[in-house]
Amino acid sequence: GIQVEQSPPDLILQEGANSTLRCNFSDSVNNLQWFHQNPWGQLINLFYIPSGTKQNGRLSATTVATERYSLLYISSSQTTDSGVYFCAVGRDDKIIFGKGTRLHILP
Amino acid sequence: KAGVTQTPRYLIKTRGQQVTLSCSPISGHRSVSWYQQTPGQGLQFLFEYFSETQRNKGNFPGRFSGRQFSNSRSEMNVSTLELGDSALYLCASSLVLVHEQFFGPGTRLTVL
Secondary structure (H helix, E strand, C coil): CCCEEEECCEEEEECCCCEEEEEEECCCCCEEEEEEECCCCCEEEEEECCCEEEEECCEEEEEEHHHCEEEEEECCCCHHHCEEEEEEEEECCEEEECCCEEEEEEC | CCCCEEECCEEEECCCCCEEEEEECCCCCCEEEEEEEECCCEEEEEEEEECCEEEEECCCCCCEEEEECCCCCEEEEECCCCHHHCEEEEEEEECCCCCCCEECCCEEEEEC
């Protein structure tokens, strides 16, 4: 089956810094989502991005489906950005999650 | 539009008991998926329902079961609880199978 790898596994940054999170997948996919899991466990939709680039405030995402990767950019980080970021890909009636990137933003 | 709701939010059970968790999807969504999240194993897919039929199943023992009703609400049941079943159980809804998913707040189950 498809493998989904996220990097880095952990990231510690100072407030105000920028970051790039990566999601690689081993085969073609029909869709891709990015989620943020807050400290209370809630998974919040960030982007539904099978291909191309989208922006929402300080966050943006780019998926290059032909090269099997997606990037999530966070600019001017805030402490509320802390948590785990998951990427999930969909193909053949299945959605597969990566193991996530744990982001710590220090005040 | 109301989001995905899950009840109860917290649950404490003892080994050997059974538990039923409920999930109400976003209005109009016909697909409901269930996931188990533990610190050691990450997010693991349990099963997915669409139009009252189980369409997909993860690699979990038969103690884990589910169903979906005609209004798209879903329940999952875990029988003969084990300590290792302690986890956050997340439900997600989508319009159709393998599409953009929206998650509920989760049910945190503790098995003593």
